[in-house]
Amino acid sequence: MSVLQLARPEIVALAPYSSARMEARGGAIFLNANESPWPPPQDAGRGLNRYPEPQPDALLQRLARIYGVRSEQVLVGRGSDEAIDLLVRAFCRAGVDAVLISPPTFGMYAVCARTQGATVTEVPLRDDCLLDIDAVLAAVTPALKLVFVCSPNNPSGGLVPLAEIERLARALDGRALLIVDEAYIEYAEAISATTLLHRHENLGVLRTLSKAWALAGARIGALLAAPEIIALLRRIMPPYPLPTPSVQAALAALQPEAQALMGTRVAATLRERARVAAALAAMAGVRVVLPSRANFIAFRIDDAANHYTHLQANGVVLRDIGRYPHLAGYLRLSIGLPEENDRALALLARAKVSA
Structure with missing residues (x-):
């Protein structure tokens, strides 16, 4: 089955908003977006009078190289939070579908789910604050659409071994998406779950520039997933999620030096x-x-x-x-x-x- 069969059918059928910047490729004179033709004072050549690219190609290409994926597998947004919210809105119908979390863990999974009206299924970590894989699998129901696993976990710091992540992805195939939040993976001295993406189209990995890359104030995160999932989320994403200064800061921070x-x-x-x-x-x-x-x-x-x-x-x-x-x-x-x-x-x- 296609992974999109897990998504809300009305989202799959949705005609996305077409932003003015999407029409601007190859243009030299922009008269299509109701922007000011003058840059603001102290612009310093940043072009802040123009809307940014919805998904900046230079940033997508650079993140794709760093994370070892293709650019069409990358969605960038305002921190990992935006991707979490988009996933819940795209895959969970209010009052019908559910997400699974393992507290104690990052609070935004539950906040986004409850805001959408989705049920939150909780499978607590074991007494040693590690993920209980068997308990997670035992809690899977037909209503479940998203399973969030934070690794390393916030706030406890534990890592889920890659073999266990693959076990979950395999068991959830055709039933739910497994979303692995790797906000802290740079500190883990471990192999990223991105290495599993080519084998499991129901797997997504969240990454961020807020921690090891020292760009918490720029608010840039990424979802790495199958191109079909990325394309689906772009349909419901705001047209200009990343401010130009944030994109410029990210490109500078991702230079080789x-x-x-x-x-x-x-x-x-x-x-x-x-x-x-x-x-x-x-x-x-x-x-x-x-x-x-x-x-x-x-x-x-x-x-x-x-x-x-x-x-x-x-x-x-x-x-x-x-x-x-x-x-x-x-x-x-x-x-x-x-x-x-x-x-x-x-x-x-x-x-x-x-x-």
């Missing part, structure tokens, strides 16, 4: 991750330090609320993740510069003494 710098910074983050994890494990009051394959560490500490408040009062902000299943009493520390990490560790030690 910038890629090398990114690799150096990732290596530094991994060294700091190991150092901070060891320091936390040796700290009085810290009960658990979860193994992490991301650029953060989740840890359980006595009187977590007091520690969180103490650090924030001293200008250091961690994330309180105690509301998540299995994570009562946990804080999450994003790996910063060495001096920032040292400050956080010192404050944690002092907060425990003063508690």
Whole structure:
């Protein structure tokens, strides 16, 4: 069967909006989009008076090379969030279809599903905060259209082995799409699920430039999937999702010399991750330090609320993740510069003494 048989039939039949920029290929004088012919002050040649390309070809080509896919397998949008929302809207009918998540995990999967009126099926992580593959498969129903797997997982940091991802994709073939969120994969020292795309048309992989590529403020993410899925989502995507400055920032960050710098910074983050994890494990009051394959560490500490408040009062902000299943009493520390990490560790030690 075609993977599009899983999509909403009215979306498959939808005539997409045709933007003015789609008509502009080869043009030199643009009189079709009701734009100002004058650039704004301080434009510096960026062409901000013109609408950007709906899917900038230069960016698609560069991401395709980096991720090892074809450009027609890439959809770029405003962070991974936009792709998550588009997937839910394209494949889930309100009040009929369902998505599956494994909490504790990234909250936008459930937010997008509930906004669309789709049912959210929850299969919690195991007590060790790893994915329960058998439980996920046991929860599959005819209503299920999307299965979201975050690997490395946010907020716990665990990685789903590639063999397990392929097992899921194979079991869900013809039944649901498997969407693997790899926002933190650059820190995992692991093979990406993109290597499986050529074998499983029901597999999609989310990537982002917000983390290792240091472009959180540019808001650029990508979905890598079968060309049919990419084409379908483009039908319902806003016509100009990426601002021109964001595209320019991304192209600069993806230059070869910038890629090398990114690799150096990732290596530094991994060294700091190991150092901070060891320091936390040796700290009085810290009960658990979860193994992490991301650029953060989740840890359980006595009187977590007091520690969180103490650090924030001293200008250091961690994330309180105690509301998540299995994570009562946990804080999450994003790996910063060495001096920032040292400050956080010192404050944690002092907060425990003063508690």
